[in-house]
Amino acid sequence: MNDTVETTQTNSAETLSAPLSPGRKKRSPLGEVFFRLKRSPLAMFGLTVILILIFTAIFADVLSPYPYRKQDLTRTFETPSRDHLLGTDEFGRDILSRLIYGARVSLQVGFIAVGIALIVGGMLGAAAGYYGGWIDNAIMRVMDVLLSVPQTLLAIAIAAALGPGLFNLMIAVGIAAVPNYARIVRGSVLSIREMEFVEAARAVGSSDLRIILKHIIPNSMAPIIVQSTLGVASAILNAAGLSFIGLGIQPPYPEWGAMLSGGRQYIRDYSHLTLYPGLAIMFTILALNFLGDGLRDALDPRLKR
Amino acid sequence: MTDTKENAKGLLLDIQDLTIQYVTDSGTVHAVENLNLQLGHGETLGFVGETGAGKTTTALGIMRLIPSPPGVIRSGKILFEGADLLKKSEAEMRAVRGAKIAMIFQDPMTSLNPVMTVDKQIAEMIRLHRSVTDAEALNLAGDMLELVGIRRERMHDYPHQFSGGMKQRVVIAIALACDPGLLIADEPTTALDVTIQAQVLELMKKLKQQFDASMILITHDLGIVAEICDRVAIMYAGRVVEYADKHALYRRPLHPYTIGLFNSVPDLEEDKEELAVIPGLMPDPMDLPTGCTFHPRCSFATEECPVTKPDMIEAAPGHFVACPVRAAAQAGSESRGGEGQ
Amino acid sequence: MIRYVIRRILFLIPVLIGVAFCVFTLLYLTPGDPARMILGDMATEEAIREFRVKEGLDGPFLVQFGNYIYKAVTRGDIGRSYVTKRPVLDEIMTVFPATLKLSAFAIIIAIIIGMPCGILSAIKQYSIFDTLTMIFAMVGLSMPVFWLGLLLILYFSVHLRWLPSSGFDTFRAMILPSVALSAQSISMITRMTRSSMLEVVRADYIRTARSKGQKESVVIWVHALHNALIPVVTLCGLQFGHLLAGAILTESIFAIPGVGRLMVESIKARDYPIVQGGVLFVAITFSVVNLLVDLLYAYIDPRIKAQYK
Numbered sequence: 001m002n003d004t005v006e007t008t009q010t011n012s013a014e015t016l017s018a019p020l021s022p023g024r025k026k027r028s029p030l031g032e033v034f035f036r037l038k039r040s041p042l043a044m045f046g047l048t049v050i051l052i053l054i055f056t057a058i059f060a061d062v063l064s065p066y067p068y069r070k071q072d073l074t075r076t077f078e079t080p081s082r083d084h085l086l087g088t089d090e091f092g093r094d095i096l097s098r099l100i101y102g103a104r105v106s107l108q109v110g111f112i113a114v115g116i117a118l119i120v121g122g123m124l125g126a127a128a129g130y131y132g133g134w135i136d137n138a139i140m141r142v143m144d145v146l147l148s149v150p151q152t153l154l155a156i157a158i159a160a161a162l163g164p165g166l167f168n169l170m171i172a173v174g175i176a177a178v179p180n181y182a183r184i185v186r187g188s189v190l191s192i193r194e195m196e197f198v199e200a201a202r203a204v205g206s207s208d209l210r211i212i213l214k215h216i217i218p219n220s221m222a223p224i225i226v227q228s229t230l231g232v233a234s235a236i237l238n239a240a241g242l243s244f245i246g247l248g249i250q251p252p253y254p255e256w257g258a259m260l261s262g263g264r265q266y267i268r269d270y271s272h273l274t275l276y277p278g279l280a281i282m283f284t285i286l287a288l289n290f291l292g293d294g295l296r297d298a299l300d301p302r303l304k305r
Numbered sequence: 306m307t308d309t310k311e312n313a314k315g316l317l318l319d320i321q322d323l324t325i326q327y328v329t330d331s332g333t334v335h336a337v338e339n340l341n342l343q344l345g346h347g348e349t350l351g352f353v354g355e356t357g358a359g360k361t362t363t364a365l366g367i368m369r370l371i372p373s374p375p376g377v378i379r380s381g382k383i384l385f386e387g388a389d390l391l392k393k394s395e396a397e398m399r400a401v402r403g404a405k406i407a408m409i410f411q412d413p414m415t416s417l418n419p420v421m422t423v424d425k426q427i428a429e430m431i432r433l434h435r436s437v438t439d440a441e442a443l444n445l446a447g448d449m450l451e452l453v454g455i456r457r458e459r460m461h462d463y464p465h466q467f468s469g470g471m472k473q474r475v476v477i478a479i480a481l482a483c484d485p486g487l488l489i490a491d492e493p494t495t496a497l498d499v500t501i502q503a504q505v506l507e508l509m510k511k512l513k514q515q516f517d518a519s520m521i522l523i524t525h526d527l528g529i530v531a532e533i534c535d536r537v538a539i540m541y542a543g544r545v546v547e548y549a550d551k552h553a554l555y556r557r558p559l560h561p562y563t564i565g566l567f568n569s570v571p572d573l574e575e576d577k578e579e580l581a582v583i584p585g586l587m588p589d590p591m592d593l594p595t596g597c598t599f600h601p602r603c604s605f606a607t608e609e610c611p612v613t614k615p616d617m618i619e620a621a622p623g624h625f626v627a628c629p630v631r632a633a634a635q636a637g638s639e640s641r642g643g644e645g646q
Numbered sequence: 647m648i649r650y651v652i653r654r655i656l657f658l659i660p661v662l663i664g665v666a667f668c669v670f671t672l673l674y675l676t677p678g679d680p681a682r683m684i685l686g687d688m689a690t691e692e693a694i695r696e697f698r699v700k701e702g703l704d705g706p707f708l709v710q711f712g713n714y715i716y717k718a719v720t721r722g723d724i725g726r727s728y729v730t731k732r733p734v735l736d737e738i739m740t741v742f743p744a745t746l747k748l749s750a751f752a753i754i755i756a757i758i759i760g761m762p763c764g765i766l767s768a769i770k771q772y773s774i775f776d777t778l779t780m781i782f783a784m785v786g787l788s789m790p791v792f793w794l795g796l797l798l799i800l801y802f803s804v805h806l807r808w809l810p811s812s813g814f815d816t817f818r819a820m821i822l823p824s825v826a827l828s829a830q831s832i833s834m835i836t837r838m839t840r841s842s843m844l845e846v847v848r849a850d851y852i853r854t855a856r857s858k859g860q861k862e863s864v865v866i867w868v869h870a871l872h873n874a875l876i877p878v879v880t881l882c883g884l885q886f887g888h889l890l891a892g893a894i895l896t897e898s899i900f901a902i903p904g905v906g907r908l909m910v911e912s913i914k915a916r917d918y919p920i921v922q923g924g925v926l927f928v929a930i931t932f933s934v935v936n937l938l939v940d941l942l943y944a945y946i947d948p949r950i951k952a953q954y955k
Binding site: 042141142144145146148149150151152153154156157158160161233237240241244245246247257260261264267268271274275277278281282283285286289290293 | 660661662664665667668669672673675676784785787788789790791792793796797799800804887888890891892894895898899909910913914918921922925928929932933936
């Protein structure tokens, strides 16, 4: 009902281009999102860092100057030098190499944990939202219980019960995040379920599964993509925290949180042992957060700022 | 047209050559372009146009409440009681807002502060412009509520406890609390149910007379205009294209756009097969057509229309139209039909 | 209002039983026989059987869970430490105040810094202050609490020697851990306050207030702020939960004798009853805090209050 011009006042400049430019060249929905994403320098910075990290993780064997477990007890605690760009740790291992392999672990944990959370949470949320009634009630009450334990603590509790190890770490971090996804998916399913195109699909006799797969999931993608991007960040952060307190990845395998934990006793004299892994974690999380924020704005300009 | 009306002294509001733009990353929105408008004391002006024509922007411009950025008032004068509002300082404007010019907004659901009781929201207005104590202001707020037809007992309620029509009554009470000379009502009934619309309109009509205020009624509903307005300004793509006495306009609309608007109103008596629809869409306000902005949709258009911006022409006494083609036709028909209407 | 409070408290009970169930299940699934762990390797089979009957550890899973709840509610008995053999409740209660104090300090810092920064950032949108605040907030959000803690120790304790790097008895000792812990919450609250504020200042009722001729300062600080803070209050409650969890990491860095450090030590020693008790305790605290926040929420938002009148 509002005058188009009035929307200018309530919304940011970005919004204007959409309804007011019928004459401008059309892009595919995905292209439109990327176009808007490209205009945010911070999001592009995030995306670049993530791509570099993924590249590093995949080619860790080629890129790292030393094997991650190669010790040299004659050259421990070295500060950065030409041989060891970021120095060496208490066993004379090359910190840069360990950070590079650490990227592999962190990204693996981050993506797989989110994958677990997304699949489990997504299915629960979709079922709850789509069927409603007692199914909804039962699922969401269980989620309420899980949500009443802070996520990091839940991950710690599960990891403590499962024991250490890469796989258990992913499961612990993933399960702890399930309620987030269940809620988001349920919310968008609820709002989409009542929309007319879903009614129409139901009217022509589409099956539940078909409606969920063909209509509801594609239409609830936006919030899920955003949550997943930010979710990878918090999964990496949680995993690092777990490794830091001795749950999760065990030495000698290089994990950033574990490296920090190992270096902290030498912090007074050799602070570079804790500085670099911390920076690695921070930049990864920062990049993911920037990308997630940018995606949120690009996918739904109405939410912008 | 600025000087065409010599008896400018009797005017309450005289907008001259007002241009308002929204400057955004994706381009400049020409919301209001060289707009001229007059309003006499005690008059009610109907301000009619499609969504996006710039009616609300004009209203907010008068209040100096255009959000900036992105809004910029490029040029023009808004003479209110003889003084240019655009030259006033922010502090001076605050003394005008509410006290001399009050505004009723479109959506009563969102126009009231949800965490403040309605009496306090009315009293806030009173405290700002009258030297009364808090208690007196609250008492006056109760009086105002009764005036708009809400029981006094409900004065301590929150907005969410009222229905849409009741909320709009509260908004009206706020607007009239300080007895403003000019009331700007921006589609005050659009968001309401049809039955409530009539009640609210009736109330506004009554109170406007009671308070002896002038009013600008923004609407896209020609029926409402017929009911309560004295004069009508038709707005299209940021410009006023026709401005006339209500009776003259309804009897003989001149501008092709106005004619289109009238034709698209369903008429039970004529029983047409289908409604005449104005072809095409509102132009992109970032990329307005050259010359007369209506020419791409106009069936009267000549080769001159895309070239020259039409000025307002007084086609008949007090009847202005921004269309040389139709003004000439009117003049022609008048000379045939005899002078001295 | 009373009915609302009672309803909210009643809602809490199934949630807490649910948490207890999860905690109990995890404990049940972890390797190690509680009776054997507590009585030690030297205990006779006879003694172990007797202990199981006495502690309700002999029945099927659900019966055991029933016993667990019964003992927890009637006697506050949520098991015994495998290591010290003392009741879990006693162990936790001795260290709980430190954790609560740490979290409370952190949330206070976060609110005191986060809200004003968010408000100013929103008022001065796109200014240098806004840009810097948003970048700082993003960095704060991305900093692992354990790393920030180490950096603070490195700078303020090791280099400058201003503040102690461990302990939690004096005010000076509390500064570094509280600041480290609050960083993420400061960022969250800043961002939330800013976006909430930006949304509210575009609301129609703000335009109404301006159209009354109200001063911009009153429009912002009275009309906008109250409305903008409503979602922020909820966030603060949720943040308190994150802080309780973050306290686990912070305590182990700054050697603070709190629930977190106790849990980390218990994880290393495989003293599972303590770990589970700690989880239960944090969940209860978190739920109670959220209950209080909900009540506060109802107090500041008349729309909620009216629903339960």
